Amino acid sequence: MMNKTLIVILGPTGIGKTDLSIDIAKALGTEIISSDSRQIYKELSIGTAVPAPGQLERVKHHFIGNKSIYDYYNASMFEFEVLEVLESLFAKYKQVVMTGGSGMYIQAVCEGIDELPTIDQQLREELIQKYNAEGIESLRIQLKMLDPLSYQQIDLKNPKRILKALEVTLQTGKPYSSFLTRTAKERPFHILKIGLQRDREELYERINVRVDQMVDEGLVEEARRFFRHRHLNSLNTVGYKELFEHFEGKISLTKAIELIKRNSRHYAKRQMSWFKRDKEIVWFHPENNQKIIDFIQRNSS
């Protein structure tokens, strides 16, 4: 399979990944895997900016709307499922396009993440309760005792990081740090990472305009449908969480829309931070289709 290439098209939200990826997949005569942790939910479409029906007809997409917001899902499951789909796609195509903005999902596919046990739901809830009742310091103390190495390496101000380490340690009886190998897994195909970049002001303007479009298309109604499920992790998502605040009467609709724009900008910023450190990425402007296709042709095996 070493003559196969996975073409990863990445960049912040609103940069123009969707249009470009479809053009490229069309030009290469192949299919697209979405690496977007929210477009994967079938119940969400307006707020996650899934490709339009017409676009989905032009090129076959995978991992869009194939999970439910009620299901538990994570980056490791994504890694496993994508590798499986890739195997069958590479049987048909020399190149496959993967596009999306979820850095961790992309990393899971390209480099893999270490094997960890699935956490018992009850254990997880107990730990969260302990955190709520006793605060973060009590988690830190427990971690220091059970897994001093993680205690040294983990961001001790971030409750999610400590909870993860504790969960694994308690469930397996082995320190979380012992599961981390710090080595990238070998993949039986080449990977070409294409990053999309444009002027910051222009990107923010695109984000603002797109949020207004989402509202015109019925984002408020889409969010209202899931209001009573607002505590689901899948709905802890920009575009929905702000509207839930509005439905709760805490903020006006205008304010909610403003916050969606701002939080989208912040999200874009975090994505750029994530991608910036990956030196394998070659950067292009999202409208330089021909340049990008030439680059792919030259560098695919």
Place this chain on the structure above:
RNA sequence: GGUGCCAUAGCUCAGUUGGUAGAGCAACGGACUGAAAAUCCGUGUGUCCUUGGUUCGAUUCCGAGUGGCACCA
């Protein structure tokens, strides 16, 4: 045209009894190994409108100019 008020960060504004300045929002930078559109950490970015004067020293006091707002003509 006259009178009054105002001019400080990207925005709204506070402040310095004269020793070059700060808050909210916005913005900026970063971390990230199974919740990742999540979660967490860090940063004030400034010709204090311009120009004379007083003063050891002016963003602050005084004069003039410019711009804005209000009222009177």
